[in-house]
Amino acid sequence: MTDNTVLRVDSLWVDYYTRSGPIRVVQDVSFEIRRGEILGLAGESGSGKSTVAQAVTRLIRPTVGRMGGDVWLQDENIAQLDRKALRHIKWKKVSIVAQSAMNSLNPVLRIRSQFDDILQSHGQRNRQKNFARMCELIEMVSLSAEVLDAFPHQLSGGMKQRVAIAMALLFHPDLVIMDEPTTALDVIVEREIVSEIKRLQRQFGFSVLFISHDLDLLLRMADRVAIMYGGYLMEIGSVQEFAHPLHPYSRALLQSFPAIGAVGAERRRGIPGYPPDPANPPGGCRFHPRCSHSSERCGSDLPVWEAVEGAGDQRVRCIRWREIPNESHTGSD
Amino acid sequence: MRYLMRRIIFYVVAFVATITINFFLPRAMPGNPAEALMSKFGGRLNPLALKSIEIAFGLHEHEPIWNQYLQYLGQLLHGNLGTSLAYYPASVSGLIGTALPWTLFLVGLSTIISFVIGIIIGSISAWRFGGAFDTFMSTFFTFTYAFPYFWIALACLYLIGYLWGVFPISGAYSMDLVPTLSGSFVFNVIRHAILPSLTIIFTSVGYWAVNMRNTTITTLAEDYVTMAEAKGITLRRILLRYAGRNAILPNITGFAMSMGFIVGGAILTEIVFSYPGLGNLLFQAVQQEDYPLIQGILMIISFSVLAANFVADVTYSLLDPRVRVGGNQ
Ligand SMILES: Nc1ncnc2c1ncn2[C@@H]1O[C@H](COP(=O)(O)OP(=O)(O)O)[C@@H](O)[C@H]1O
Ligand SMILES: [Mg+2]
Numbered sequence: 001m002t003d004n005t006v007l008r009v010d011s012l013w014v015d016y017y018t019r020s021g022p023i024r025v026v027q028d029v030s031f032e033i034r035r036g037e038i039l040g041l042a043g044e045s046g047s048g049k050s051t052v053a054q055a056v057t058r059l060i061r062p063t064v065g066r067m068g069g070d071v072w073l074q075d076e077n078i079a080q081l082d083r084k085a086l087r088h089i090k091w092k093k094v095s096i097v098a099q100s101a102m103n104s105l106n107p108v109l110r111i112r113s114q115f116d117d118i119l120q121s122h123g124q125r126n127r128q129k130n131f132a133r134m135c136e137l138i139e140m141v142s143l144s145a146e147v148l149d150a151f152p153h154q155l156s157g158g159m160k161q162r163v164a165i166a167m168a169l170l171f172h173p174d175l176v177i178m179d180e181p182t183t184a185l186d187v188i189v190e191r192e193i194v195s196e197i198k199r200l201q202r203q204f205g206f207s208v209l210f211i212s213h214d215l216d217l218l219l220r221m222a223d224r225v226a227i228m229y230g231g232y233l234m235e236i237g238s239v240q241e242f243a244h245p246l247h248p249y250s251r252a253l254l255q256s257f258p259a260i261g262a263v264g265a266e267r268r269r270g271i272p273g274y275p276p277d278p279a280n281p282p283g284g285c286r287f288h289p290r291c292s293h294s295s296e297r298c299g300s301d302l303p304v305w306e307a308v309e310g311a312g313d314q315r316v317r318c319i320r321w322r323e324i325p326n327e328s329h330t331g332s333d
Numbered sequence: 334m335r336y337l338m339r340r341i342i343f344y345v346v347a348f349v350a351t352i353t354i355n356f357f358l359p360r361a362m363p364g365n366p367a368e369a370l371m372s373k374f375g376g377r378l379n380p381l382a383l384k385s386i387e388i389a390f391g392l393h394e395h396e397p398i399w400n401q402y403l404q405y406l407g408q409l410l411h412g413n414l415g416t417s418l419a420y421y422p423a424s425v426s427g428l429i430g431t432a433l434p435w436t437l438f439l440v441g442l443s444t445i446i447s448f449v450i451g452i453i454i455g456s457i458s459a460w461r462f463g464g465a466f467d468t469f470m471s472t473f474f475t476f477t478y479a480f481p482y483f484w485i486a487l488a489c490l491y492l493i494g495y496l497w498g499v500f501p502i503s504g505a506y507s508m509d510l511v512p513t514l515s516g517s518f519v520f521n522v523i524r525h526a527i528l529p530s531l532t533i534i535f536t537s538v539g540y541w542a543v544n545m546r547n548t549t550i551t552t553l554a555e556d557y558v559t560m561a562e563a564k565g566i567t568l569r570r571i572l573l574r575y576a577g578r579n580a581i582l583p584n585i586t587g588f589a590m591s592m593g594f595i596v597g598g599a600i601l602t603e604i605v606f607s608y609p610g611l612g613n614l615l616f617q618a619v620q621q622e623d624y625p626l627i628q629g630i631l632m633i634i635s636f637s638v639l640a641a642n643f644v645a646d647v648t649y650s651l652l653d654p655r656v657r658v659g660g661n662q
Contacts, residue, residue, distance in 0.1 A: 090565035
């Protein structure tokens with residue numbers, strides 16, 4: 001792995017325990033994030049995006065599920081570390097802004113105490129220094145220091161999300177994972193937060209794994225994008241490469257969103273059919289029952305995570321990607 | 334603070350309603366219990382006791398009822414609950430005053446101990462959800478919960494108290510001792526309290542443990558707990574400040590409610606162990622149809638339920654800032 005790689009995930013899998021036994025919800029997921037890069041992770045709800053985020057930070061509790069594969073944060077394999085060693089790395093090397101910032105703050109503690117809990121847990125006990133650091137961070141995300149004395153319920157959704165971002169930057173981590181950080185917010189606040197993230201990211205140079213079901217948003221803000229379906233990565237490539245996506249699912253996903261600059265928020269074409277049930281997934285390619293290009297082989301052969309030659313590090317998981325006519329599907333750009 | 338003001342007003346209204354009902358209920362009872370009493374005790378009671386029955390049951394037909402009500406309120410203000418029939422000439426407030434401390438001590442302390450143990454066991458069970466400790470405790474509590482109280486009480490009384498003779502089996506202290514604040518007397522009181530206290534704890538701890546286990550499991554699934562783990566916050570802090578602090582909130586109300594029922598809630602314990610508390614007194618009063626005493630004890634019970642609820646509200650608002658401020662700003 002080069003010095004330039006912040007995160008390398010290799011053959012990651014995750015099972016959740018259910019009443020009817022373990023179900024695999026993430027399978028054979030491999031990707032890299034480079035220093036200072038934003039990688040967007042897109043996919044329908046239930047495709048396993050949050051599970052990837054939790055596995056990468058080892059948040060899958062042993063009572064809830066199990067995971068395997070390698071998760072390299074620079075020179076440390078997160079997947080192999082014991083709990084104690086893990087605790088010291090957490091938040092210092094990788095932090096998270098959760099899907100629902102609404103619920104990611106402890107409702108009974110002031111914002112200030114919640115900052116304090118993190119700092120003290122990592123051995124920083126100088127109250128004055130800690131307070132100065134909090135103020136600095138809070139101002140960095142365009143809030144006033146009074147917010148520190150508030151309880152979470154006294155803040156608006158946007159403010160809470162800014163607080164969550166400020167917390168995530170507490171120790172200058174190399175990687176910040178953002179799991180749908182703007183999904184619960186209205187469009188205007190979403191724009192503000194996204195540009196705030198971009199600004200901070202340029203200023204401090206951390207890498208971001210930005211998860212969203214909104215592919216359009218990702219194409220606007222990320223450097224590279226990965227597409228997830230039924231627990232598998234289907235395609236990964238730069239934003240430029242996604243002007244002409246290779247996987248039929250990527251194309252369908254792109255078409256199901258209104259184009260950038262389209263008048264009105266009219267939905268274009270939804271993908272017919274339903275996402276696979278992780279307890280009872282279709283054989284072969286997970287997408288084949290809904291794919292308009294599927295052949296007989298798609299239902300039996302599991303496609304590999306194939307590098308596209310001569311295309312940087314674009315990868316695709318489809319046995320027919322070479323045969324499918326490469327038309328432009330990006331609409332009005 | 335507006336929240337607390339609203340609650341205080343509510344409790345004042347509820348209390349006035351309670352004492353008013355306490356006044357009107359015997360007067361509205363069919364079959365006139367007072368007259369029945371008069372005929373039962375009539376020959377044996379002296380005129381003062383008869384008068385107290387008259388006042389308690391409103392037999393002054395010449396007095397308008399609102400006048401009687403005002404008199405009744407005036408008596409209450411002076412802490413006068415009338416005179417007992419069964420223990421004549423002891424005053425009802427005097428009898429309650431002697432019995433109440435024993436109940437508060439025995440049942441109150443037992444309930445607190447039971448709550449604390451239950452909360453701790455419940456938290457650990459939830460944290461080790463599905464593990465050996467959790468499985469054992471859940472089974473054990475299903476068992477203790479299903480057992481009839483008197484069976485446990487009698488078994489303890491017979492085995493530990495009678496056969497093995499480890500602890501005294503009845504009373505609050507040895508009859509040959511004079512109540513003082515000396516070390517030996519306090520020790521004697523504690524020895525007498527252990528057996529009844531054990532039976533109360535044994536049968537109630539499961540309730541708290543199971544409730545705390547369930548609320549903790551719910552809380553552990555909350556995003557803020559997962560996020561606390563992601564932040565590398567120490568396990569101790571997560572357990573106490575993130576999971577525990579939030580999981581205990583729903584249990585506070587239940588705890589305060591049970592504190593309110595302490596006063597009248599351990600009748601069975603007090604009877605089995607002949608403990609001189611309020612439950613026992615109420616039992617005696619009912620057996621001997623001592624209406625003024627019953628009325629007085631019931632009023633104390635309603636008052637303590639209200640007071641306990643008020644304490645619950647205050648505690649809750651101290652622990653949960655969302656209540657303190659009164660919703661979103
Ligand atoms: N704790 C859990 N136990 C069992 N199944 C779960 C659990 N969490 C998520 N899942 C299942 O795993 C799949 C992936 O979920 P998730 O990672 O949350 O998807 P996404 O974030 O893409 O919406 C879904 O089918 C979901 O139902
Ligand atoms: Mg999700």
